[in-house]
Amino acid sequence: MSDTIKLSQARRGDCGVIVQVGDHCHHDEHALELERRLLELGFVEGARIELLHEGLLGRDPIAMKVDDMRVALRRHEAASLTVRVEPVA
Amino acid sequence: MDVAVRSARVALVGNPNSGKTALFNALTGAHQKVANYAGVTVERKEGLIRTGDGRTMSVLDLPGTYSLRARSPDEEVTRDAVLGRLAGEAPPDVIVAVADATNLRLVLRLILELKAVGRPMVLALNMYDIAQRQGLRIDLERLQAELGVPIVTTVATRKRGVEDLVSAVNAAAGHLSATSEGGWMAPDAEALRGKAREAERIMKACVRPPERPDTLTGRIDSVLLHPVGGLLILMTLLFVMFQAVFSWATPFMDGIEAGLGALGVGVAAVTPDGIWESLIVDGLISGVGSVLVFLPQILILFLFIILLEDFGYMARAAFLMDRIMGGAGLHGRAFIPLLSSFACAIPGVMAARVIDSKRDRLTTIMVAPLMTCSARIPVYTLIIAAFIPNQTVWGFANLQGLVMFGLYAAGILSALAVSFVIRRIFWRGAVEPFMMELPAYKTPDLRSVLVNLWLRARIFLERAGRIILPLMVLVWALSTFPYPPEGATQPAIDYSFAGMMGKALEPIFAPIGFNWQMVIALIPGMAAREVAVAALGTVYAVADPETATAVLATTLAGQWSLATGLAFLAWYVFAPQCVATLGVVKRETNSWKWMWVMVAYMFGLAYLAAFLTYRAAVALGGG
Ligand SMILES: Nc1nc2c(ncn2[C@@H]2O[C@H](COP(=O)(O)OP(=O)(O)OP(=O)(O)O)[C@@H](O)[C@H]2O)c(=O)[nH]1
Ligand SMILES: [Mg+2]
Numbered sequence: 001m002s003d004t005i006k007l008s009q010a011r012r013g014d015c016g017v018i019v020q021v022g023d024h025c026h027h028d029e030h031a032l033e034l035e036r037r038l039l040e041l042g043f044v045e046g047a048r049i050e051l052l053h054e055g056l057l058g059r060d061p062i063a064m065k066v067d068d069m070r071v072a073l074r075r076h077e078a079a080s081l082t083v084r085v086e087p088v089a
Numbered sequence: 090m091d092v093a094v095r096s097a098r099v100a101l102v103g104n105p106n107s108g109k110t111a112l113f114n115a116l117t118g119a120h121q122k123v124a125n126y127a128g129v130t131v132e133r134k135e136g137l138i139r140t141g142d143g144r145t146m147s148v149l150d151l152p153g154t155y156s157l158r159a160r161s162p163d164e165e166v167t168r169d170a171v172l173g174r175l176a177g178e179a180p181p182d183v184i185v186a187v188a189d190a191t192n193l194r195l196v197l198r199l200i201l202e203l204k205a206v207g208r209p210m211v212l213a214l215n216m217y218d219i220a221q222r223q224g225l226r227i228d229l230e231r232l233q234a235e236l237g238v239p240i241v242t243t244v245a246t247r248k249r250g251v252e253d254l255v256s257a258v259n260a261a262a263g264h265l266s267a268t269s270e271g272g273w274m275a276p277d278a279e280a281l282r283g284k285a286r287e288a289e290r291i292m293k294a295c296v297r298p299p300e301r302p303d304t305l306t307g308r309i310d311s312v313l314l315h316p317v318g319g320l321l322i323l324m325t326l327l328f329v330m331f332q333a334v335f336s337w338a339t340p341f342m343d344g345i346e347a348g349l350g351a352l353g354v355g356v357a358a359v360t361p362d363g364i365w366e367s368l369i370v371d372g373l374i375s376g377v378g379s380v381l382v383f384l385p386q387i388l389i390l391f392l393f394i395i396l397l398e399d400f401g402y403m404a405r406a407a408f409l410m411d412r413i414m415g416g417a418g419l420h421g422r423a424f425i426p427l428l429s430s431f432a433c434a435i436p437g438v439m440a441a442r443v444i445d446s447k448r449d450r451l452t453t454i455m456v457a458p459l460m461t462c463s464a465r466i467p468v469y470t471l472i473i474a475a476f477i478p479n480q481t482v483w484g485f486a487n488l489q490g491l492v493m494f495g496l497y498a499a500g501i502l503s504a505l506a507v508s509f510v511i512r513r514i515f516w517r518g519a520v521e522p523f524m525m526e527l528p529a530y531k532t533p534d535l536r537s538v539l540v541n542l543w544l545r546a547r548i549f550l551e552r553a554g555r556i557i558l559p560l561m562v563l564v565w566a567l568s569t570f571p572y573p574p575e576g577a578t579q580p581a582i583d584y585s586f587a588g589m590m591g592k593a594l595e596p597i598f599a600p601i602g603f604n605w606q607m608v609i610a611l612i613p614g615m616a617a618r619e620v621a622v623a624a625l626g627t628v629y630a631v632a633d634p635e636t637a638t639a640v641l642a643t644t645l646a647g648q649w650s651l652a653t654g655l656a657f658l659a660w661y662v663f664a665p666q667c668v669a670t671l672g673v674v675k676r677e678t679n680s681w682k683w684m685w686v687m688v689a690y691m692f693g694l695a696y697l698a699a700f701l702t703y704r705a706a707v708a709l710g711g712g
Contacts (some may be wrong), residue, residue, distance in 0.1 A: 022278065032278065033160075035524060039281040040155040041524055042195050046289070052307070056316040057412040061421075063314060063527060068298075068526035069192055070306070072408045074421065077522045 007049065007073075007081035010062070015050045020082035025029060034080055042066045049083055096137075097262040098179070100170055102203060103187035104196045105153030106528050108215040111245035112187055113150035116255070121150060122399035122436075122546055123246075123537070127526050128153070128425060131163040133170055140255050149181060152442075155195055158275045161445035171206060172273060183261045184210045185254070190220035190227065190242070191303075191529070193296060197288035198281075205273040208655060209261040210238045213254055217242040219529075226301030232295040246534060306529045313402070319409050331497055332395045334466070335388050335473075335490035337712055341385035346640055349378040356559040364569075371630035372565030377557050379626035379641050380619050383467040384549055390463055391545045392538070394432060399533035403428065404525055411523055417505035418512025419456075420449035421523025427453065427504065430460035431497075434670045437462075438677055448516045450600075454677060455511065455687055456504040458670050459663065461497045464618040466660045469496055471622050472640040476654040499662050503694070530676075541695040557623050560613045564624045568609065568631045582632040601660070601696060602653040602703035606632070611666070618666050652706035660700035663695035 004019060020045055022035030043066060052070070053063040061074045099111040105127030114121055117136030122129055131484050134150040151170055152163035173180030184203055188196040203210060212232075214220075220227065233240045241257050243250035276284065313319050347380040353374045360366040367539070397403060414424055421604070422444050430437030437457040444450040448648035461469075471494075477489050568587035584587050591605030598608050614621030622641070631643050645654070664689050665671065675684040706712065 039474040044285040
């Protein structure tokens, strides 16, 4: 079984694969720009994600491994990424 | 134009932190700033090299970017340079794409984008030493064929592969075709996805995962990025840093002080009494010397900053501080500009270029000068040494170091408070995204740390020579002439121009406890903060020749009340006394208005803080 969640809901230790980049309900300039930026930073459909660290307050921001790169993001932006979380083996 | 004679122009383009500036330095022998975080370089820098066959080649170092679709001012610099959009500047003849060999995916996408620009390109696979250490297998021939671009492997920090790169560039420049003219267009999301898939395919075909992947970075991060532990470590680091600035430097400072004192006595003995002796001993040795004493402290501060930057800690600190900064309405990327301002507000204000949103950038620029820059160290140290007893508290902390820490904290907190106010009152609006690469940790290279420290020392000494020295001659002249009338009873300085000016302005500053000697020091202190220290040195030396060779702190302790000393410290937490910073603010915001807003609000806060401090200290018996 695997779950599809917003990356902003992921917790430390979660692993998965990005299935959708961009919030496809909103098509304002802001959302489109964010989508392009995420793509440029390596958040593309199919990339492997592992959530490594969370900040103290509100568990925000989050640090993760995207394929083999480490990136930090706020949960607010992470909300426009959908991931399929894989159960830990 | 004759292509053969004109020197070829090469631009270094690549992702942030891939080693472009290190390569630029290796090629040109320059000493541009290199550090282990994204966004170090924010402006274009050009350098010339002479190639083997005697021709020259011009090399352009550019800010790093993930895409030509520039979003922030630093990335615009790169885009405009690559596309030749700058007025009076042709696009580069050859693009050198600089890649971190251990982190290829994103740069492959960028290269595919760069190919649309239609310029000859060479790929420099940099950090090849790390790739080899990790046992990363890159099929160079296949990669070369896939990309259609010649590849050179380099180790910029060891100057390895530099000659190969130059010959590859020369060969590529030979193929200069006048045909293709910039077919680049800003890609939309679908185009980006397509390029990313293509990059992924090339990656799979040419790169095999490392045999010995870097696991150290992950292990260090689990300590340094621990939600609670990480913050504690950050606080401890800052605390140790400011303690060290205080305690480690003392023996060196004592040495310099003793040396200068002996020099003063020696010079006084060999020069005939009178005006020359006064100029050299009072004006130069007491004035400039009182600033030179602070070289060890400034170098210790820089040693810490350089080590943290090279190790790769800055991005982690930004991660840990993000929520707190965000709460104050600061952009996530504001942290590094603000931290750079600990060294000097000028690079801090410039580093704000990495922030894309105009308002957030402006907020960051407006508060950057509140961070305690190294030019405040002489002022703080002098006053602390004069008024705060050198004793140990709580069994481990040095009280003077603690006060220093408090002054730094005051700067940080007021920066947060001011940005909070700006956000609340002027610019309510969307929070900008925070996205940042966390680079792999690297062991700082001893040689480059030492070179950086030496560059810092040189900048400090040059400032002393270029700014402080001439100003001290002026201060000395103003405090010496005109000579007192025959039969004068007061010290000579009371009758001088400086004395008259100081006394005329004294009423403005009397409510905050400043005497007229301090007012004299504040005026040249507008040029740069540490000048005030030099000016105090000169003013008191002229006023009382006995003190010319004494330690300035001792003189001040005798002349000022504790309340006055503390008010002076409070003043310097806020006062915008640095013409160079104001100039850069004007340039970076492209407006006089914001510069004047900064001057007004900072002077306002300085006066208020000094007033409150003075009154409180007097009320508590420190008057
Ligand atoms: N081991 C190793 N380290 C390198 C090499 N080249 C650069 N570095 C290090 O990588 C880090 C980044 O180097 P920079 O030259 O500042 O990178 P940049 O591409 O100019 O970065 P931005 O200006 O932020 O875009 C520094 O810590 C360098 O010391 C290399 O070939 N080998
Ligand atoms: Mg650089």
